[in-house]
Amino acid sequence: MHVDVEPRAFYFGTPVLLLSTLSEDGSTNIAPLSCAWWLNTSCLLGIGSRSKTVQNLRRSGKCVITLPSEDLVETIGHLALSSGVFPLPACKAESSFAYIADKFGHVGLHSTPSSLVRPARVTECPVQLEARGKGAKPIAPRPASAPRRMKTATDDGPGPKAAPAATVDGPARATDNSRSMKESERSAGVRLWLRQEGDAWFGLAERAERLVAAAVGRTREEAARVLSGCLSPGLPSRSGEGSSEFAEATARMLAAIEAGDERGKRLELADECLGEPDAAVFRLAAAIPLGYASSYGRIAAAAGTIAREVGRLMARNPLYPIVPCHRVVGSDYALVGYRGMTSGSDLDDKLARLRAEARGHQDELVLEAARGLVVFPVERVIARAQRGRSGREDGQLSLW
Numbered sequence: 289m290h291v292d293v294e295p296r297a298f299y300f301g302t303p304v305l306l307l308s309t310l311s312e313d314g315s316t317n318i319a320p321l322s323c324a325w326w327l328n329t330s331c332l333l334g335i336g337s338r339s340k341t342v343q344n345l346r347r348s349g350k351c352v353i354t355l356p357s358e359d360l361v362e363t364i365g366h367l368a369l370s371s372g373v374f375p376l377p378a379c380k381a382e383s384s385f386a387y388i389a390d391k392f393g394h395v396g397l398h399s400t401p402s403s404l405v406r407p408a409r410v411t412e413c414p415v416q417l418e419a420r421g422k423g424a425k426p427i428a429p430r431p432a433s434a435p436r437r438m439k440t441a442t443d444d445g446p447g448p449k450a451a452p453a454a455t456v457d458g459p460a461r462a463t464d465n466s467r468s469m470k471e472s473e474r475s476a477g478v479r480l481w482l483r484q485e486g487d488a489w490f491g492l493a494e495r496a497e498r499l500v501a502a503a504v505g506r507t508r509e510e511a512a513r514v515l516s517g518c519l520s521p522g523l524p525s526r527s528g529e530g531s532s533e534f535a536e537a538t539a540r541m542l543a544a545i546e547a548g549d550e551r552g553k554r555l556e557l558a559d560e561c562l563g564e565p566d567a568a569v570f571r572l573a574a575a576i577p578l579g580y581a582s583s584y585g586r587i588a589a590a591a592g593t594i595a596r597e598v599g600r601l602m603a604r605n606p607l608y609p610i611v612p613c614h615r616v617v618g619s620d621y622a623l624v625g626y627r628g629m630t631s632g633s634d635l636d637d638k639l640a641r642l643r644a645e646a647r648g649h650q651d652e653l654v655l656e657a658a659r660g661l662v663v664f665p666v667e668r669v670i671a672r673a674q675r676g677r678s679g680r681e682d683g684q685l686s687l688w
């Protein structure tokens with residue numbers, strides 16, 4: 289039961305609270321904070337300047353302060369190394385933070401719409417205070433000459449480390465050795481890029497100029513969200529900085545593929561991030577030429593896995609549009625599934641894409657460069673769909 293109350297003072301002694309703020313896309317971001325000091329019915333919060341929470345507060349000014357009960361300790365611990373900022377600032381990426389778009393879902397919390405503000409309340413928290421910001425005061429950076437503790441402190445790391453934005457802007461005090469180690473770690477890590485080409489935004493995750501994931505969105509935020517969903521949880525990544533010829537060229541290639549021009553398509557995968565046989569499956573699916581399709585089973589046989597596994601990988605396709613998952617169908621040319629759905633408008637979309645790609649081919653092709661994968665004209669899939677037969681007509685999925 290939810291009861292609205294208006295106490296005269298809010299002298300809460302909670303060691304940690306959860307702050308809900310509104311992100312640009314209308315979703316609610318939550319962050320645990322322990323730096324909170326109550327003054328009558330106001331609360332002074334100390335928040336790292338590079339957090340999503342501060343970005344959101346600056347933009348919308350509204351929030352919900354929720355006080356968790358002790359049974360949520362573990363849940364809050366799981367939020368510790370997550371941030372809603374995309375791409376992650378370098379300081380967070382280096383501290384093993386991960387970008388999490390949906391923190392509620394990530395830790396199994398639920399949201400309840402608020403009464404007075406747009407950010408949602410955290411259903412599981414017994415005390416929920418809908419609030420508006422009164423102002424923000426940056427804490428001045430620590431002077432360059434001031435002594436500084438070693439690099440474990442970041443501007444917005446968890447708990448006590450979170451202390452003030454003061455620690456960010458001072459000069460790094462690492463020794464030459466530690467600096468060169470950092471550089472080598474950096475060059476080996478996964479870097480995330482967002483680039484606009486025409487009306488679309490492209491996200492790419494790259495390790496040493498080989499692709500880990502790609503994504504397309506109508507907006508920067510959408511591309512970022514899709515890209516983050518393509519990355520394995522816990523994969524350390526950081527935002528790319530400055531210019532990158534690789535990112536520019538790849539974004540241009542992805543835009544051309546989206547526009548139907550696959551002449552410049554190439555796929556150099558970071559196999560060590562994807563693992564086998566997944567990387568082999570992605571490579572094989574990427575090799576299916578425009579106007580052709582292949583089956584889950586044929587790809588599985590060539591990659592050394594099972595058809596259902598190919599279905600799972602195509603459903604989450606972390607390399608769209610370079611991997612044309614819509615060109616993978618059942619052995620009897622049934623559409624089977626698309627975007628993880630096995631019926632409804634998603635299948636209609638899959639069919640529409642294949643229709644747009646029909647080039648009037650008649651014969652099967654053997655792709656020697658792709659482990660001898662056999663591909664067939666999409667017209668066969670279209671004809672099968674026109675006959676009105678569904679992929680489930682025999683009561684089973686025809687992946688092979």
Ligand SMILES: Cc1cc2nc3c(=O)[nH]c(=O)nc-3n(C[C@H](O)[C@H](O)[C@H](O)COP(=O)(O)O)c2cc1C
Nearest residue numbers: 319321322323335336339340341368371372446447
């Ligand atoms: C128990 C706990 C207490 C925290 N206290 C604070 C705090 O007082 N101030 C702060 O800026 N960050 C604090 N953090 C870290 C933030 O939650 C963290 O920086 C998070 O990335 C912010 O998320 P956001 O970038 O999505 O806003 C705390 C984290 C935990 C787990």
